[in-house]
Ligand code: IMP
């Protein structure tokens with residue numbers, strides 16, 4: 001592949017592979033929620049690219065809403081894992097609705113667990129998790145992932161919404177960042 005930014009070490013999943021997998025997951029979701037009205041909840045900013053592609057491929061009626069969080073993912077040694085708070089809440093209530101939380105990546109699980117607990121308290125009819133990437137090797141708290149596109153190893157990745165210092169979200173592929181450019185202090189809040 002050409003035209004990749006310098007700090008990219010290699011492509012993990014091409015744009016085509018990502019798109020094919022999103023179509024498959026969207027078909028599963030459309031079948032699972034057939035006859036119901038689904039609401040996708042995206043976590044800003046990382047899940048935006050995945051959520052929109054997924055929403056376009058889902059064939060049942062759906063609504064979307066977004067929230068933003070501040071979190072410290074603890075990927076860097078010495079950073080504070082597990083601290084999450086809502087920086088921008090949803091626009092609407094979710095009571096009695098079928099909710100699918102859409103994530104860019106579930107890593108330690110702290111962010112997802114916090115969001116699940118928060119959303120569960122608002123009385124949705126159902127609450128599921130869909131993630132583009134799942135890194136189970138770094139999981140600290142268990143969360144029930146219902147749909148995932150790819151399981152990945154313990155390498156920092158960018159693209160498809162995932163950033164490094166807010167850059168590279170717009171790459172169509174999922175790519176491994178050259179570990180030599182990783183600045184431990186930068187692996188923190190959204
Ligand atoms: P968790 O709370 O540890 O599961 O981490 C969730 C957040 O950490 C994700 O939503 C991302 O914003 C960030 N994150 C974790 N791993 C990566 C990565 O490899 N690349 C970019 N962001 C990441």
Ligand code: MG
Pocket residue numbers: 046162163188189190
């Ligand atoms: Mg980030």
